[in-house]
Amino acid sequence: xxxxxxxxxxxxxxxxxxxxxxxxKSLPDFYLRFRNQNPKLTxxxxxxxxxxxxxxxxxxxxxxxxxxxxxxxxxxxxxxIVEVDLGNRSYPIYIGSGLLDQPELLQRHVHGKxxxxxxxxxxxxxxxxxxxxxxxxxxxxxxxxxVILPDGEKYKNMETLMKVFDxxxxxxxxxxxxxxxxxxxxxGDMCGFAAASFLRGVNFIQIPTTVMAQxxxxxxxxxxxxxxxxxxxxxxxxxxxxxxxxxxxLNTLPDRELAxxxxxxxxxxxxxxxxxxxxxxxxxxxxxxxxxxxMAYAIKRSCxxxxxxxxxxxxxxxxxxxxxxxxxxxxxxxRLRN
Amino acid sequence: xxxxxxxxxxxxxxxxxxxxxxxxKSLPDFYLRFRNQNPKLTxxxxxxxxxxxxxxxxxxxxxxxxxxxxxxxxxxxxxxIVEVDLGNRSYPIYIGSGLLDQPELLQRHVHGKxxxxxxxxxxxxxxxxxxxxxxxxxxxxxxxxxVILPDGEKYKNMETLMKVFDxxxxxxxxxxxxxxxxxxxxxGDMCGFAAASFLRGVNFIQIPTTVMAQxxxxxxxxxxxxxxxxxxxxxxxxxxxxxxxxxxxLNTLPDRELAxxxxxxxxxxxxxxxxxxxxxxxxxxxxxxxxxxxMAYAIKRSCxxxxxxxxxxxxxxxxxxxxxxxxxxxxxxxRLRN
Numbered sequence: 296x297x298x299x300x301x302x303x304x305x306x307x308x309x310x311x312x313x314x315x316x317x318x319x320k321s322l323p324d325f326y327l328r329f330r331n332q333n334p335k336l337t338x339x340x341x342x343x344x345x346x347x348x349x350x351x352x353x354x355x356x357x358x359x360x361x362x363x364x365x366x367x368x369x370x371x372x373x374x375x376i377v378e379v380d381l382g383n384r385s386y387p388i389y390i391g392s393g394l395l396d397q398p399e400l401l402q403r404h405v406h407g408k409x410x411x412x413x414x415x416x417x418x419x420x421x422x423x424x425x426x427x428x429x430x431x432x433x434x435x436x437x438x439x440x441x442v443i444l445p446d447g448e449k450y451k452n453m454e455t456l457m458k459v460f461d462x463x464x465x466x467x468x469x470x471x472x473x474x475x476x477x478x479x480x481x482x483g484d485m486c487g488f489a490a491a492s493f494l495r496g497v498n499f500i501q502i503p504t505t506v507m508a509q510x511x512x513x514x515x516x517x518x519x520x521x522x523x524x525x526x527x528x529x530x531x532x533x534x535x536x537x538x539x540x541x542x543x544x545l546n547t548l549p550d551r552e553l554a555x556x557x558x559x560x561x562x563x564x565x566x567x568x569x570x571x572x573x574x575x576x577x578x579x580x581x582x583x584x585x586x587x588x589x590m591a592y593a594i595k596r597s598c599x600x601x602x603x604x605x606x607x608x609x610x611x612x613x614x615x616x617x618x619x620x621x622x623x624x625x626x627x628x629x630r631l632r633n
Numbered sequence: 634x635x636x637x638x639x640x641x642x643x644x645x646x647x648x649x650x651x652x653x654x655x656x657x658k659s660l661p662d663f664y665l666r667f668r669n670q671n672p673k674l675t676x677x678x679x680x681x682x683x684x685x686x687x688x689x690x691x692x693x694x695x696x697x698x699x700x701x702x703x704x705x706x707x708x709x710x711x712x713x714i715v716e717v718d719l720g721n722r723s724y725p726i727y728i729g730s731g732l733l734d735q736p737e738l739l740q741r742h743v744h745g746k747x748x749x750x751x752x753x754x755x756x757x758x759x760x761x762x763x764x765x766x767x768x769x770x771x772x773x774x775x776x777x778x779x780v781i782l783p784d785g786e787k788y789k790n791m792e793t794l795m796k797v798f799d800x801x802x803x804x805x806x807x808x809x810x811x812x813x814x815x816x817x818x819x820x821g822d823m824c825g826f827a828a829a830s831f832l833r834g835v836n837f838i839q840i841p842t843t844v845m846a847q848x849x850x851x852x853x854x855x856x857x858x859x860x861x862x863x864x865x866x867x868x869x870x871x872x873x874x875x876x877x878x879x880x881x882x883l884n885t886l887p888d889r890e891l892a893x894x895x896x897x898x899x900x901x902x903x904x905x906x907x908x909x910x911x912x913x914x915x916x917x918x919x920x921x922x923x924x925x926x927x928m929a930y931a932i933k934r935s936c937x938x939x940x941x942x943x944x945x946x947x948x949x950x951x952x953x954x955x956x957x958x959x960x961x962x963x964x965x966x967x968r969l970r971n
Contacts, residue, residue, distance in 0.1 A: 495857060496948070
């Protein structure tokens with residue numbers, strides 16, 4: 296398995312490649328055992344990300360877009376709601392299938408009449424029209440501009456961030472506008488920092504489209520960009536008005552990104568939620584098959600876990616640092632190797 | 634009088650140039666009459682800044698560094714303290730002569746052992762050594778780095794801001810460091826935004842060295858930079874740990890910057906403090922002569938006024954906008970001319 300994730304990667308050995316079960320000798324790997332009825336899913340390994348962001352490959356992941364997803368995505372169900380409790384910066388996370396077909400969810404959190412959607416060249420062709428429709432349907436007073444950034448962590452820098460400011464200023468947006476992040480963690484982080492800094496802070500909504508962004512970067516208000524000398528060195532703590540997680544967007548997620556997102560889900564079970572961990576053991580097959588109700592539950596529990604930690608330690612002075620599990624492993628790995 | 638101030642400029646007609654009393658025809662000017670015992674200071678005019686930042690000249694200002702300043706600057710007096718009440722973001726403003734010779738004032742607000750002083754090429758030769766001494770005297774555990782930016786509003790941009798991040802990262806500063814802004818409003822705004830954004834926020838101290846920065850930009854937490862298409866469009870609301878105003882630094886302030894600073898002082902009397910306004914009438918000569926006790930009082934009352942407004946409306950949703958007097962005039966002027 297290869298991954299761009301910078302924390303933990305999920306590795307599922309398959310029967311096709313038993314040799315991949317061997318553990319790399321130079322890295323401290325941490326293994327969890329899953330009792331799963333699916334014989335293919337007998338073991339989950341957490342591999343360590345090295346500081347230069349290369350991830351040791353243990354195995355190729357087997358995940359597929361399940362047909363069950365297609366069937367249920369047309370239903371208009373009530374969303375699951377996780378409340379992030381941060382005093383006057385509290386906000387809801389909506390989780391469910393088909394939420395982008397429920398315009399009232401987004402529209403109740405749009406302030407003012409002007410919206411800027413920040414997305415990237417991969418996500419825009421898939422979901423930009425849908426999001427613009429959700430923002431404007433039955434709401435003709437709202438006008439939407441968009442800026443499409445190049446896709447990838449290497450563009451998470453000041454130069455790309457300036458494109459967001461350029462667009463906002465050329466569009467003559469004022470303080471009562473709303474920025475909407477549509478994409479994965481990079482888009483969420485950059486759009487969030489742009490929203491925090493444009494006119495010293497405008498409204499901000501997150502529509503994360505990867506599992507990783509849904510369970511991690513969209514919760515807790517960490518925003519920012521990279522500096523040539525290090526990741527996430529420039530940014531802000533800035534909370535959104537709401538986070539809208541439409542699990543249907545996971546239909547188009549590449550397998551390797553599903554895998555790194557699920558590894559993040561496992562992390563919450565591992566570090567602070569034994570009951571959730573047990574649930575994961577029983578439902579890993581459904582998660583790998585992108586079953587929408589299993590996915591919605593896993594996202595909900597992950598968000599609840601993270602929201603609880605963030606509520607107690609918004610600015611990461613202590614407890615919240617426990618969530619930096621991957622980083623810690625990375626540093627350990629780095630020291631062992633040097 | 635010429636000025637780079639972007640709000641209000643103070644104009645003092647002199648007996649040498651009586652023709653300058655005539656009011657420019659194309660701009661709406663607002664006049665205040667001062668009853669002053671000094672025959673040279675019979676009238677104060679507030680002229681309007683045009684959007685392209687040119688200021689109509691009514692007269693040349695007469696201000697000089699007074700010898701009384703030199704005499705009193707050696708005393709080690711207790712500072713006047715203005716408390717800015719913003720809940721857990723509250724902070725003190727210390728005002729007085731010789732405060733940079735009292736290291737304990739600064740040192741009690743330094744967090745961690747690493748300090749980055751952000752200043753410019755004009756102020757550094759005058760006060761950087763003094764500030765480094767104040768930070769480190771009797772405190773050998775603290776190490777100080779500094780970054781000297783080019784001087785001027787035209788450098789208040791992302792490119793210059795990146796130099797602050799570059800220096801902070803090259804110096805391997807961590808979250809428990811303190812940024813110190815040493816200079817006028819441009820330095821305060823840029824250093825403040827850098828402090829707000831570096832590692833999503835580090836400690837921050839302001840040492841403003843112009844009257845304008847002392848009474849306006851160092852109070853209230855507005856930080857930021859310009860965009861090519863507009864001023865202060867990118868930034869953050871970010872409060873310092875303390876503001877230290879050593880009135881001795883005004884000894885080296887150019888006359889025109891003293892003038893624009895005093896215009897800001899007059900604004901506070903004009904918009905919300907009649908008693909202070911009366912005091913100004915009686916003490917304008919002393920202020921123009923940079924008398925340290927008059928200056929300290931004027932700065933104190935101005936800071937109190939601004940702090941009161943900011944406390945009630947930190948994020949400028951209503952009341953705080955009344956302080957944007959100059960901007961409002963600028964917009965009016967712009968519309969009248971177009």
